[in-house]
Amino acid sequence: xxxxxxxxxxxxxxxxxxxxxxxxxxxxxxxxxxxxxxxxxxxxxxxxxxxxxxxxxxxxxxxxxxxxxxxxxxxxxxxxxxxxxxxxxxxxxxxxxxxxxxxxxxxxxxxxxxxxxxxxxxxxxxxxxxxxxxxxxxxx
Numbered sequence: 001x002x003x004x005x006x007x008x009x010x011x012x013x014x015x016x017x018x019x020x021x022x023x024x025x026x027x028x029x030x031x032x033x034x035x036x037x038x039x040x041x042x043x044x045x046x047x048x049x050x051x052x053x054x055x056x057x058x059x060x061x062x063x064x065x066x067x068x069x070x071x072x073x074x075x076x077x078x079x080x081x082x083x084x085x086x087x088x089x090x091x092x093x094x095x096x097x098x099x100x101x102x103x104x105x106x107x108x109x110x111x112x113x114x115x116x117x118x119x120x121x122x123x124x125x126x127x128x129x130x131x132x133x134x135x136x137x138x139x140x
Contacts, residue, residue, distance in 0.1 A: 044067060092109060095108050
């Protein structure tokens with residue numbers, strides 16, 4: 001006989017795990033050291049998660065660490081906003097990895113910003129090192 005309460009509890013746990021997994025991002029490079037390192041996992045909020053806007057990309061500020069679709073790279077990039085400027089009436093962001101000597105090569109529009117790293121107080125929410133397994137499995 002099937003215990004529907006047990007089945008329901010497993011379904012709820014699975015849904016929670018799947019939602020939580022969508023809010024974790026594995027760091028693949030050292031460009032943001034010492035804020036976080038390759039193999040760390042950062043907790044992110046999404047600009048659009050199943051129709052829910054957890055943050056507004058138009059409201060990001062200098063100092064925020066964001067995940068954006070870079071025109072110069074084939075994977076999303078996790079870097080910090082270092083300047084905000086207006087170009088012909090469009091708000092554009094200058095973004096840079098903390099460990100990089102120069103900013104990323106192109107301005108970024110708010111429509112390219114997909115996620116923002118969550119902060120607790122003034123600290124980024126980082127889970128150290130456990131993303132190495134994911135990097136290894138993906139061959140990165």
